[in-house]
Amino acid sequence: MKDTDFQEIKDLPLFHNMDNSNFDTLIRGAYIQNFPTQVELITEGEASNFLHIVASGCVELFASWNERETSMATVRPMSTFILAATIKDAPYLMSARTMEKSRVVLLPSQDVRKVFDKDNIFARSVVTELAQCYRTVVKNSKGLKLRTSIERLANYLIKQNIYAGETGEFDLKTEKRLLASYLGMTPENLSRAIKALQPYGVKISGAHVIITDMNDLESLAKPTPSIDDPDH
Amino acid sequence: MKDTDFQEIKDLPLFHNMDNSNFDTLIRGAYIQNFPTQVELITEGEASNFLHIVASGCVELFASWNERETSMATVRPMSTFILAATIKDAPYLMSARTMEKSRVVLLPSQDVRKVFDKDNIFARSVVTELAQCYRTVVKNSKGLKLRTSIERLANYLIKQNIYAGETGEFDLKTEKRLLASYLGMTPENLSRAIKALQPYGVKISGAHVIITDMNDLESLAKPTPSIDDPDH
DNA sequence: CGTTCAATTGATCAGCGTCAAACTAGGTGG
DNA sequence: CCACCTAGTTTGACGCTGATCAATTGAACG
Numbered sequence: 001m002k003d004t005d006f007q008e009i010k011d012l013p014l015f016h017n018m019d020n021s022n023f024d025t026l027i028r029g030a031y032i033q034n035f036p037t038q039v040e041l042i043t044e045g046e047a048s049n050f051l052h053i054v055a056s057g058c059v060e061l062f063a064s065w066n067e068r069e070t071s072m073a074t075v076r077p078m079s080t081f082i083l084a085a086t087i088k089d090a091p092y093l094m095s096a097r098t099m100e101k102s103r104v105v106l107l108p109s110q111d112v113r114k115v116f117d118k119d120n121i122f123a124r125s126v127v128t129e130l131a132q133c134y135r136t137v138v139k140n141s142k143g144l145k146l147r148t149s150i151e152r153l154a155n156y157l158i159k160q161n162i163y164a165g166e167t168g169e170f171d172l173k174t175e176k177r178l179l180a181s182y183l184g185m186t187p188e189n190l191s192r193a194i195k196a197l198q199p200y201g202v203k204i205s206g207a208h209v210i211i212t213d214m215n216d217l218e219s220l221a222k223p224t225p226s227i228d229d230p231d232h
Numbered sequence: 233m234k235d236t237d238f239q240e241i242k243d244l245p246l247f248h249n250m251d252n253s254n255f256d257t258l259i260r261g262a263y264i265q266n267f268p269t270q271v272e273l274i275t276e277g278e279a280s281n282f283l284h285i286v287a288s289g290c291v292e293l294f295a296s297w298n299e300r301e302t303s304m305a306t307v308r309p310m311s312t313f314i315l316a317a318t319i320k321d322a323p324y325l326m327s328a329r330t331m332e333k334s335r336v337v338l339l340p341s342q343d344v345r346k347v348f349d350k351d352n353i354f355a356r357s358v359v360t361e362l363a364q365c366y367r368t369v370v371k372n373s374k375g376l377k378l379r380t381s382i383e384r385l386a387n388y389l390i391k392q393n394i395y396a397g398e399t400g401e402f403d404l405k406t407e408k409r410l411l412a413s414y415l416g417m418t419p420e421n422l423s424r425a426i427k428a429l430q431p432y433g434v435k436i437s438g439a440h441v442i443i444t445d446m447n448d449l450e451s452l453a454k455p456t457p458s459i460d461d462p463d464h
Numbered sequence: 465c466g467t468t469c470a471a472t473t474g475a476t477c478a479g480c481g482t483c484a485a486a487c488t489a490g491g492t493g494g
Numbered sequence: 495c496c497a498c499c500t501a502g503t504t505t506g507a508c509g510c511t512g513a514t515c516a517a518t519t520g521a522a523c524g
Contacts, residue, residue, distance in 0.1 A: 084363040131316040
């Protein structure tokens with residue numbers, strides 16, 4: 001593993017405050033692997049053997065049932081995923097596949113649980129991270145049940161604009177078909193939702209988004225911290 | 233507080249293994265209150281001052297946005313709720329109201345966080361509980377995105393039948409309008425969904441449910457551990 | 465026994481998915 | 495360099511799922 005990887009992992013909130021020797025334990029047992037695009041890293045229902053960390057590239061979490069499939073989240077560096085399954089020693093609830101060539105660090109779940117039992121600071125960080133994940137999913141769930149697809153798209157665009165520096169102009173980072181699935185609609189419906197937002201000051205051509213009238217868009221989207229603010 | 237309450241709280245997985253003196257600390261600062269039905273205990277967006285425990289009765293967790301409202305969960309004794317907000321010292325993501333006359337124990341969030349910092353065993357229990365909550369919400373989210381409302385109802389009935397002892401006969405424990413909201417549909421639509429399940433061996437009159445042909449129902453519902461098994 | 469609210473039913477409509485076809489962009493090989 | 499291929503995107507037509515509105519039935523409670 002590169003030293004820069006090492007340092008970046010240690011800088012993650014999950015590991016940052018923990019005891020160095022315990023962190024070394026985790027890292028010593030770690031695998032680092034390079035995957036091409038479209039590789040299924042883990043499969044829903046399987047035992048959770050590793051805590052995964054996306055070091056570079058991009059990973060999609062998705063779920064399937066009865067021939068249907070939906071995107072649950074997109075994980076970008078540096079982030080961990082499937083922490084809950086690792087800690088509970090329970091089967092994965094989601095599958096994961098690379099969306100680009102990606103570098104992934106694998107920490108054996110047994111090691112993670114062992115260190116978790118030994119290192120109180122790490123245990124606290126796990127709690128914080130889990131509470132964060134929990135609240136994120138609750139917000140998503142609220143969005144799904146309380147909003148129409150157009151409203152979800154509008155709020156998604158507002159959020160992306162904030163990430164991009166509130167310039168009113170940015171590029172979508174994911175394929176539209178994936179974004180559609182994440183937002184709980186079909187690609188066709190996303191296309192139409194995009195057109196439906198034109199009267200509200202949104203121009204999208206290809207992956208490029210321009211928001212010309214934020215007030216207008218917000219009057220439709222009605223963003224609220226308890227659904228849309230990740231830190232709330 | 234009654235001794236039986238005390239013991240029942242201590243028996244909750246969250247508190248069971250923790251240090252007795254720390255548990256006493258929590259309980260000493262606790263309030264116990266009796267509420268009539270339809271009282272709003274907490275409101276979405278407010279600061280989380282207490283960890284709540286339902287000692288008797290029944291509490292509904294719900295969320296609102298833009299004049300719309302949806303039921304997120306029903307909490308029955310003995311269970312805690314809004315643990316994540318308490319631990320993160322973040323605003324509530326959901327509101328809560330009593331559905332019946334209820335007895336609720338309130339543990340000041342500050343105390344909970346203090347004990348959490350001091351008692352490692354308690355901290356571990358919090359992790360387990362949070363991981364559980366997280367996985368439950370993920371499963372709900374998957375159900376919402378991957379299933380139609382009839383499929384959600386069918387799986388709900390199968391699950392309730394299991395809780396009731398797999399006799400093929402049981403009573404719904406919640407109002408239908410609430411169940412509808414929980415399942416992500418309108419009351420009218422729930423009525424129709426119930427009728428749509430008749431050909432699959434489901435008889436519902438009032439709150440009483442009879443499942444005459446479980447195979448038939450399962451062929452429609454296609455239950456799977458990674459959505460429907462709470463312990464998975 | 466009447467009041468009240470939940471549950472049901474019917475009619476209608478909007479939102480969204482499905483299917484098919486056309487269009488576009490990015491990548492490959494001649 | 496360009497034609498071609500492939501896969502994603504968009505568009506249109508259509509239909510199903512589920513929401514809305516209105517009216518009726520049913521059940522619980524004082």
